[in-house]
């Protein structure tokens with residue numbers, strides 16, 4: 001990928017990212033103003049959904065902040081953020097149900113979910129270390145003697161392989177997140193927690209949140225291609 005192609009791709013992803021963030025903010029805020037027709041709270045949704053799927057021993061905890069909602073398999077907890085914990089809005093219920101979706105994936109030993117969990121710790125290191133390793137390799141190639149240039153190329157290649165772990169993580173994360181949302185939607189549809197109009201808004205909230213993972217994947221793909229371009233060909 002040439003330099004200008006990279007710049008264009010990076011700008012496109014950036015603009016897309018802003019659009020996705022703005023859409024998410026707008027859908028979540030819209031869903032935060034409407035209370036569920038049944039009056040059920042996010043915490044009750046979690047309890048009911050887990051019970052329906054015969055998942056026991058998971059506790060709900062408040063995690064202060066925005067969008068801090070998450071399922072922690074290690075701790076056996078579902079964390080709910082300020083705008084979710086104890087709230088009865090459409091956004092709160094949709095997000096809580098989504099986190100339960102992850103707990104169900106975990107219980108069913110869904111292969112993609114397990115793969116994501118396996119990759120998660122390595123991916124966070126790989127996304128930072130990969131680019132630096134590539135740069136070290138490129139510098140070695142550029143300033144070293146001819147024989148060392150091969151070593152530089154090899155180091156850059158290692159950096160690309162390391163970064164690929166991060167890319168793989170985002171690649172696996174997208175379908176896992178979509179799947180958690182579709183599980184949430186399915187249960188919201190059959191439970192009667194919300195009215196039909198509210199269900200369609202909940203769907204929009206879940207979709208908007210899912211789009212952020214598509215952006216993360218695209219951004220990671222652009223970085224991966226850029227790293228391959230920076231490494232360049234082998235010097236002859």
Ligand SMILES: [Zn+2]
Pocket residue numbers: 098099102177180
């Ligand atoms: Zn999720």
